[in-house]
Amino acid sequence: MGVIKGRKAVASLMFYVLVICLCAIFLSPFLVMLTTSLKTNSDAFTIPVKLLPRKLVLDNYPAALRTIPYFKYLMNTVQITLFSVLGQLLVTPMVAYSLSKIKWKGASVISGLLMATMMIPYTVTMIPLYRTYSQLHLTNTYIPLILPAFFGKAYYILIVRQFFHGLPNSILEAARIDGANEFQRYSRIALPLCKPALTTVAIFAFLDAWSDYLAPLIYISKPNRLTLSLGLQQFMNEYSVKWAELMAAAVLFVTPVIVFFLIFQRNFVQGVAVTGLKA
Amino acid sequence: MKLKQRNRDTINGLLFALPWIIGFLCFSVYPLGASLYYSFTEFNPITKPVWVGLENFRMSFSDPLVWKSLSNTLFMAFVSTPINLFAALMLAMVAVRKFKGRGIARAIFFLPSVIPMIAATMVWIWMFDPTYGFLNNFLSIFGIRGPSWLMDPRYTKGALLLIGTWCVGASMLVCMAALAEVPVSYYESAQIDGASGIQKFFYITLPSIAHVLAYQAILSFINAFQYFQQVYVIISANQGSATGTASGGPSNSILMYPLYIFHNAFVYLKMGKASAMAWILFIIVSLLAVLMSKLARKASENAGVE
Known part of the structure; x- marks a missing residue:
């Protein structure tokens, strides 16, 4: 023993x-x-x-804030991030509701297309989009970075759709009998109920916009319009990189993300697990 | 009355999904089509596309750097996918066990995949510094002389793999969720039959989560074909002040396919050729995705999961 x-x-x-x-x-x-x-x-x-x-x-730390116009870049990044999150929060639940709670033939078609769009490499769409935006004189503005958020992103829609699938139809059915129309059922019942899923979407949208690198790299070149991720890159442009300063800037850049993660850890975990398992 | 309800549902469904439908047309369908058209033309950001037929494809296939970047990318896809899946599964098996401090351990394993890639890549570039970096100084404790990771073409891909494995947290979470769904009764009856831990892993755990692993493999593959940011940052760090000129790292060892498309489009301003290369990539990714999801379906059928 x-x-x-x-x-x-x-x-x-x-x-x-x-x-x-x-x-x-x-x-x-x-x-x-x-x-x-x-x-x-x-x-x-x-x-x-x-x-x-x-x-x-x-x-x-103060040196890093002086080497690049840190607060300017911070404000730029915050601006882009806020609008991106707002757009996703507005559109994602609507589309997800249509796919999960309205009985129509398009729902299954769109669900299939959602998965397909996730497979389209960014490099394929990047050139025509760049051409269009530059013809419209929208490079060096934040429109190319923010606009897509207002049309929904497959990954987020799938998260919220999955959540709606778990909501019993009987609640919405009862409201229908009481004479509520589709929009009322959505805004008064479904939307308030899907707050946990929306929190997850908001977190992911925040992270995506905050960390985005390729899109700003393509569209933003004016020095005073750069984002933080491009700003970090500027430390590399000097002949001998001041690593101590660069790491200080990186700490400042990463800290909000870590704080967010620690607060919303549960949402992270659920969001990743749901899409990974059921998609 | 019933028909009317159905019509109303269709209209409502369409209205609610409208933002996405418009976005799909503007940000997916149109660019895909335009990119296909552009691949048969020649232009730069300010000129009009001129039809050149198959010239861009001919040029791409005869460009040794296209092949080099394709082989680099395929290498990353085929080598990083099994390594990362294995790492994710092993971490998940540790993290699902019940022990004190489990929450902290999980958070630590997951954290790297949350922080912005640009910051992570920069820390790793610093850690990889052959003389002053953490990694080689750590290795020297064990008497190992570390290589010049990001300068020596034999080690650059190894460095990328290392960064990738560090960021495996999301896959780990998915594996954990899958492991949690394996019925405990399977393990109990195996226990009674006297199965060893390794037997349980190969005969119960692995088949039960095969479908999830297969799906993760597909995602990892597709991601490998999107590999851009890390190599772009590493290369500009190597170049110091010469940022902006196109380079593929030491001996082009980390010239990844998307990076080479980017060079062609935005540095050489050969947007027609870049579009042709992008479509070649798109076709490869689509074929792989179809092939792998067929394999995945087979894997889950074999495992007896729906």
């Missing part, structure tokens, strides 16, 4: 060692980011390399 207990204890100890090692590996880039941002630049380039700063400095 004692032997079995001992073996179990060893096994669980080994499991903990494994988990701690894995966590250390996955955290190490975050640690490097943070500790480098607290080093002087010469400290970062001194051998032997130490993980922790020899002398703790905070100078990199």
Whole structure:
């Protein structure tokens, strides 16, 4: 009996060692980011390399805010992000409602097309869209970055549709008998009920817009219109990269995302799991 | 009366879905069609397309860099997919166990896939620095002399694979959800029959979640064909001040197909050729997606899941 207990204890100890090692590996880039941002630049380039700063400095943060017009870029990014999230929140539940709660032939057709659009590589649509926007003189504006959000995105629609599938039809049916029309049933019953799914959509839309790199890279070139993700890139343009400063800028860029993630972790998990399993 | 209701439903359905339908026409159908047309023409951002027939396709197929970038991309697709699936499944099997601090561990595994790719890539570029980077200094503890990851063409793809595996959190979550759906009774009866842990994994776990893994594989494949940002950032970091000129990294070892399309379109301004290349990519991705979803269906049939 004692032997079995001992073996179990060893096994669980080994499991903990494994988990701690894995966590250390996955955290190490975050640690490097943070500790480098607290080093002087010469400290970062001194051998032997130490993980922790020899002398703790905070100078990199104000310096990073000066090297690129950080607040300008922040405001630009916030602007794009807000409008993108707004657009997705407006359109996604409507389309999802049509696909899940209205009985019409188009619903299954559109559901199939939704999956198909997810497979279209961005590189295929990028050139004609770029041409159209530049003919309309809309490059260097945020229209090309924001406009698509107001027409729904397949991934988000699938998340909310899945949620609607789980709502019993009887609630809507009762409202129909009471004389509510389709729009009333949608806005007064379905929409308030799908708040959890909409939270998930909002989070994903926020992350997508905040992190977007390729679309701003294509459409935005005017220095005062750049976004934060393009701004980070500017640190690389110098002949010798000031890594301590760059890491400070990266910490500032990543922190809101991490905070968001920690607050809404449950929504993240559900959103990913739902689309991955049932789609 | 019944017919009338049906008509009303159709109109309502159409109205509610209208934003998406318009978006589908404007942002998918039109660009797809236009891109196909453009692939038979030659133009730059300010000139009108001129019909050149199959010239762009001929030019693409005779361009060694097209083949190089295609093989790089296929390499990433075929090598990164199994590695990432394996990593995701192993992490998931750790994270579904009940233990103290499980929530924290899950968050830590998932976090890398949440943060903006640009920031993640930059940290990794810094970690990969051959002299001052964290990775080689860590390896030196074990007496290993790390390579010059992003400069040596033999190691650049390995570096990309490493970054990719670090960002495997979303797949891990999907695997966890799939594992949670495997009926406990299967394991209990296997226990009674005296099955070992490895047997349980291969005869119960793996078949039960095969359909989910197959779907993840398809997504991972499609993503590999969209691989752009990481290599774009790594290459501009290597070049320092020379950003803007087209390069494929050391010996073009990380010239990925989408990156080469981008070069052709926005650096060389050969938008016709870029469109032709994009359509070649689209055809390859579509064929692969159809093929793999057939395989996936077969896998789930074999496993006896709907």
